[in-house]
Amino acid sequence: NAGVTQTPKFRVLKTGQSMTLLCAQDMNHEYMYWYRQDPGMGLRLIHYSVGEGTTAKGEVPDGYNVSRLKKQNFLLGLESAAPSQTSVYFCASSYQGRNTDTQYFGPGTRLTVL
Amino acid sequence: GEDVEQSLFLSVREGDSSVINCTYTDSSSTYLYWYKQEPGAGLQLLTYIFSNMDMKQDQRLTVLLNKKDKHLSLRIADTQTGDSAIYFCAERFFHDKIIFGKGTRLHILP
Numbered sequence: 001n002a003g004v005t006q007t008p009k010f011r012v013l014k015t016g017q018s019m020t021l022l023c024a025q026d027m028n029h030e031y032m033y034w035y036r037q038d039p040g041m042g043l044r045l046i047h048y049s050v051g052e053g054t055t056a057k058g059e060v061p062d063g064y065n066v067s068r069l070k071k072q073n074f075l076l077g078l079e080s081a082a083p084s085q086t087s088v089y090f091c092a093s094s095y096q097g098r099n100t101d102t103q104y105f106g107p108g109t110r111l112t113v114l
Numbered sequence: 115g116e117d118v119e120q121s122l123f124l125s126v127r128e129g130d131s132s133v134i135n136c137t138y139t140d141s142s143s144t145y146l147y148w149y150k151q152e153p154g155a156g157l158q159l160l161t162y163i164f165s166n167m168d169m170k171q172d173q174r175l176t177v178l179l180n181k182k183d184k185h186l187s188l189r190i191a192d193t194q195t196g197d198s199a200i201y202f203c204a205e206r207f208f209h210d211k212i213i214f215g216k217g218t219r220l221h222i223l224p
Contacts, residue, residue, distance in 0.1 A: 004156070042118065042202060042214030043157070059211075090156050105156025 002026055004106035006091050012112045013081045021076040021109050023091030031094045032074035033058075033103065034066060036087040043090065049074055081113045116140040118205055118215035125221045132190040134218045136203035141165075141184055143205040148177065148188045151200045151217070160188070160201075190220075198222045 004025045013019055023032065030051050035043040035058075045058030047066040055066045063085060065077045074093075078085060088110050092103040117139045126132045138146075143165055149157040163170045163177045163186075170177045176189040186203055200217040207213075 040122070040216055042204070042216045044214075045212065092156070102159045103157075105158070107154070107156050 004091055004093055004104050006089075006106040006109050008109060009107070010110045012114065013078075014114050015082060017081050018077070018079050019081065019111075020078075021089055021091075021111075023074045023076070023093075023106060024072055025074075025093040025104070026072060027093065027095070027104065028071070029093035029095050029104075030071075032068065033092040033094075034064070034074065034076045035090045035092065036060065036085075037090060037108075038087050046076065046089075081111075083113045085111065086113045087111060116205065116207070116211075116213045118203055118213050120201075120203060120215040120218045122216065123219050123221070125223060126193050127223045128193060128195060130193055132188075132193045132197065132220055134188045134190075134201050134203075134220065136186040136188075136215055138184050138186065138203075138205050138213075140205065140207070140213075141181060143207050145206040146177075146179065146186050147202075147204040147206065147212075148175075149202040149204060149214075151202065153199075157202060193220075193222060195222050 007022045033048040034046040037043050044060045049055050049068040052071040067075045088108045090108050091106040094103045119137045147162045148160045150160050151157045174191045178187045200219050202217045204214045
Protein backbone atom coordinates (compact mmCIF):
# COMPACT_ATOMS: atom_id res chain seq x y z
CA ASN A 1 0.00 0.00 0.00
CA ALA A 2 1.94 3.00 -1.28
CA GLY A 3 -0.59 5.65 -0.19
CA VAL A 4 -0.31 8.84 -2.22
CA THR A 5 2.57 9.12 -4.65
CA GLN A 6 3.63 12.03 -6.81
CA THR A 7 5.86 12.25 -9.85
CA PRO A 8 8.19 13.89 -10.49
CA LYS A 9 9.78 14.89 -7.18
CA PHE A 10 11.67 17.83 -8.67
CA ARG A 11 11.41 19.74 -11.93
CA VAL A 12 12.91 22.88 -13.43
CA LEU A 13 11.04 24.57 -16.28
CA LYS A 14 11.63 27.57 -18.44
CA THR A 15 8.93 30.22 -18.70
CA GLY A 16 6.35 29.16 -21.25
CA GLN A 17 7.05 25.44 -21.07
CA SER A 18 4.33 23.00 -20.16
CA MET A 19 4.28 20.01 -17.87
CA THR A 20 2.00 17.59 -16.08
CA LEU A 21 2.29 16.51 -12.48
CA LEU A 22 0.92 13.08 -11.69
CA CYS A 23 -0.71 12.05 -8.43
CA ALA A 24 -1.69 8.47 -7.75
CA GLN A 25 -3.41 6.87 -4.77
CA ASP A 26 -4.09 3.22 -4.10
CA MET A 27 -6.58 3.65 -1.26
CA ASN A 28 -9.72 3.80 -3.42
CA HIS A 29 -10.38 7.35 -2.26
CA GLU A 30 -13.09 9.37 -3.94
CA TYR A 31 -11.73 12.83 -3.25
CA MET A 32 -8.40 14.14 -4.52
CA TYR A 33 -6.82 17.56 -4.17
CA TRP A 34 -3.96 19.64 -5.51
CA TYR A 35 -2.37 22.27 -3.25
CA ARG A 36 0.55 24.61 -3.61
CA GLN A 37 2.78 25.64 -0.73
CA ASP A 38 4.80 28.82 -0.90
CA PRO A 39 7.38 30.05 1.63
CA GLY A 40 5.77 31.63 4.66
CA MET A 41 2.30 30.68 3.47
CA GLY A 42 -0.09 27.91 4.24
CA LEU A 43 -1.35 25.49 1.66
CA ARG A 44 -3.68 26.87 -0.96
CA LEU A 45 -6.09 24.66 -2.85
CA ILE A 46 -5.69 24.77 -6.63
CA HIS A 47 -8.25 22.24 -7.84
CA TYR A 48 -9.98 19.24 -6.40
CA SER A 49 -12.07 16.29 -7.53
CA VAL A 50 -14.97 14.58 -5.79
CA GLY A 51 -14.85 11.51 -7.99
CA GLU A 52 -13.75 10.01 -11.28
CA GLY A 53 -14.53 12.30 -14.17
CA THR A 54 -15.16 15.36 -11.99
CA THR A 55 -13.06 18.41 -11.21
CA ALA A 56 -13.68 21.69 -9.44
CA LYS A 57 -11.81 24.93 -8.87
CA GLY A 58 -10.19 25.71 -5.57
CA GLU A 59 -8.79 28.93 -4.20
CA VAL A 60 -6.06 29.58 -6.80
CA PRO A 61 -7.00 27.75 -10.05
CA ASP A 62 -5.70 30.23 -12.64
CA GLY A 63 -2.89 28.91 -14.83
CA TYR A 64 -3.63 25.26 -14.00
CA ASN A 65 -5.80 22.53 -15.43
CA VAL A 66 -6.63 19.13 -13.98
CA SER A 67 -8.08 15.84 -15.10
CA ARG A 68 -9.42 12.79 -13.25
CA LEU A 69 -9.90 10.17 -15.95
CA LYS A 70 -9.23 7.33 -13.55
CA LYS A 71 -10.25 7.21 -9.91
CA GLN A 72 -6.73 6.57 -8.72
CA ASN A 73 -5.04 9.36 -10.70
CA PHE A 74 -5.30 13.12 -10.56
CA LEU A 75 -3.24 15.11 -13.03
CA LEU A 76 -2.23 18.76 -12.66
CA GLY A 77 -1.20 20.55 -15.84
CA LEU A 78 0.63 23.79 -16.42
CA GLU A 79 0.10 24.85 -20.04
CA SER A 80 2.50 27.80 -20.02
CA ALA A 81 4.60 27.94 -16.89
CA ALA A 82 5.33 31.28 -15.23
CA PRO A 83 7.87 32.14 -12.50
CA SER A 84 4.93 32.80 -10.14
CA GLN A 85 4.18 29.08 -10.32
CA THR A 86 7.47 28.23 -8.64
CA SER A 87 6.26 26.34 -5.60
CA VAL A 88 5.98 23.00 -3.87
CA TYR A 89 2.91 21.12 -5.04
CA PHE A 90 1.15 18.63 -2.82
CA CYS A 91 -1.48 16.16 -3.80
CA ALA A 92 -3.87 14.72 -1.23
CA SER A 93 -6.74 12.27 -1.18
CA SER A 94 -9.52 11.39 1.21
CA TYR A 95 -12.09 8.61 1.34
CA GLN A 96 -14.89 11.08 0.96
CA GLY A 97 -15.16 14.76 1.72
CA ARG A 98 -16.59 14.37 5.18
CA ASN A 99 -15.21 16.55 7.94
CA THR A 100 -13.60 13.67 9.77
CA ASP A 101 -12.11 12.09 6.69
CA THR A 102 -8.36 12.33 6.89
CA GLN A 103 -6.60 13.86 3.93
CA TYR A 104 -3.54 11.83 3.07
CA PHE A 105 -0.78 13.85 1.50
CA GLY A 106 1.86 12.90 -1.01
CA PRO A 107 5.52 13.84 -0.52
CA GLY A 108 5.33 16.87 -2.80
CA THR A 109 6.81 18.05 -6.10
CA ARG A 110 9.24 20.94 -6.00
CA LEU A 111 8.83 23.00 -9.19
CA THR A 112 11.07 25.87 -10.23
CA VAL A 113 10.17 28.06 -13.19
CA LEU A 114 13.02 30.15 -14.53
CA GLY B 115 -13.11 36.73 4.97
CA GLU B 116 -11.61 33.53 6.17
CA ASP B 117 -8.13 33.88 7.60
CA VAL B 118 -6.00 31.72 9.89
CA GLU B 119 -3.00 33.20 11.69
CA GLN B 120 -0.12 31.48 13.46
CA SER B 121 3.19 32.62 14.85
CA LEU B 122 5.94 31.46 12.51
CA PHE B 123 8.47 30.11 14.97
CA LEU B 124 8.57 28.44 18.41
CA SER B 125 11.60 27.20 20.30
CA VAL B 126 11.17 24.74 23.20
CA ARG B 127 13.54 22.70 25.35
CA GLU B 128 13.35 18.94 25.12
CA GLY B 129 11.07 17.58 27.82
CA ASP B 130 9.10 20.81 28.20
CA SER B 131 5.59 21.37 26.88
CA SER B 132 5.10 23.11 23.55
CA VAL B 133 2.07 25.29 22.96
CA ILE B 134 1.33 26.32 19.40
CA ASN B 135 -1.34 28.96 18.94
CA CYS B 136 -3.67 29.78 16.11
CA THR B 137 -6.33 32.45 15.65
CA TYR B 138 -9.03 32.55 13.03
CA THR B 139 -11.53 35.09 11.80
CA ASP B 140 -14.50 33.08 10.53
CA SER B 141 -16.29 31.16 13.25
CA SER B 142 -18.60 29.29 10.87
CA SER B 143 -16.11 26.46 10.50
CA THR B 144 -17.19 22.91 11.26
CA TYR B 145 -13.88 21.32 12.17
CA LEU B 146 -10.43 22.59 13.04
CA TYR B 147 -7.32 20.58 12.35
CA TRP B 148 -3.69 20.36 13.33
CA TYR B 149 -1.27 19.01 10.74
CA LYS B 150 2.43 18.20 11.10
CA GLN B 151 4.92 18.53 8.26
CA GLU B 152 8.36 17.04 8.60
CA PRO B 153 11.18 18.17 6.29
CA GLY B 154 10.69 17.01 2.71
CA ALA B 155 7.37 15.35 3.48
CA GLY B 156 3.70 16.07 3.00
CA LEU B 157 1.30 17.07 5.74
CA GLN B 158 0.18 14.52 8.26
CA LEU B 159 -3.06 14.98 10.18
CA LEU B 160 -2.29 14.99 13.91
CA THR B 161 -5.68 15.64 15.40
CA TYR B 162 -8.91 17.51 14.86
CA ILE B 163 -11.63 19.04 16.98
CA PHE B 164 -15.27 19.60 16.22
CA SER B 165 -16.21 23.26 16.40
CA ASN B 166 -18.66 22.76 19.28
CA MET B 167 -16.02 21.15 21.52
CA ASP B 168 -13.73 22.96 23.93
CA MET B 169 -11.00 20.43 24.40
CA LYS B 170 -9.69 17.19 23.00
CA GLN B 171 -6.87 15.10 24.37
CA ASP B 172 -5.00 12.43 22.48
CA GLN B 173 -1.98 10.98 24.29
CA ARG B 174 0.62 13.78 24.41
CA LEU B 175 -1.56 16.15 22.40
CA THR B 176 -4.15 18.51 23.87
CA VAL B 177 -6.25 20.76 21.67
CA LEU B 178 -8.03 23.71 23.22
CA LEU B 179 -10.66 25.71 21.38
CA ASN B 180 -11.87 29.10 22.63
CA LYS B 181 -14.74 29.99 20.34
CA LYS B 182 -15.34 33.36 21.96
CA ASP B 183 -11.78 34.50 21.24
CA LYS B 184 -11.53 32.45 18.01
CA HIS B 185 -8.38 30.85 19.35
CA LEU B 186 -7.10 27.32 18.86
CA SER B 187 -4.05 25.84 20.53
CA LEU B 188 -2.08 22.62 20.37
CA ARG B 189 -0.16 21.53 23.43
CA ILE B 190 2.49 18.84 23.06
CA ALA B 191 3.53 17.40 26.42
CA ASP B 192 7.09 16.17 27.03
CA THR B 193 8.37 17.53 23.72
CA GLN B 194 10.84 15.23 21.96
CA THR B 195 13.33 15.82 19.15
CA GLY B 196 10.98 13.92 16.84
CA ASP B 197 8.40 16.65 17.35
CA SER B 198 10.57 19.09 15.43
CA ALA B 199 8.47 20.04 12.40
CA ILE B 200 6.15 22.67 10.99
CA TYR B 201 2.66 22.61 12.47
CA PHE B 202 -0.31 23.90 10.53
CA CYS B 203 -3.74 24.70 11.87
CA ALA B 204 -6.61 24.61 9.43
CA GLU B 205 -10.31 25.38 9.40
CA ARG B 206 -12.92 23.42 7.49
CA PHE B 207 -16.21 24.91 6.35
CA PHE B 208 -19.51 23.40 5.27
CA HIS B 209 -18.73 23.84 1.61
CA ASP B 210 -15.64 21.59 2.00
CA LYS B 211 -13.26 24.52 1.83
CA ILE B 212 -10.21 24.20 4.08
CA ILE B 213 -8.13 27.25 4.99
CA PHE B 214 -4.60 26.63 6.26
CA GLY B 215 -2.47 28.85 8.44
CA LYS B 216 1.09 29.67 7.39
CA GLY B 217 2.57 27.13 9.77
CA THR B 218 4.61 27.31 12.98
CA ARG B 219 8.12 25.90 12.88
CA LEU B 220 8.82 24.08 16.17
CA HIS B 221 12.50 23.95 17.08
CA ILE B 222 13.62 21.66 19.92
CA LEU B 223 16.55 22.74 22.08
CA PRO B 224 18.65 20.03 23.77
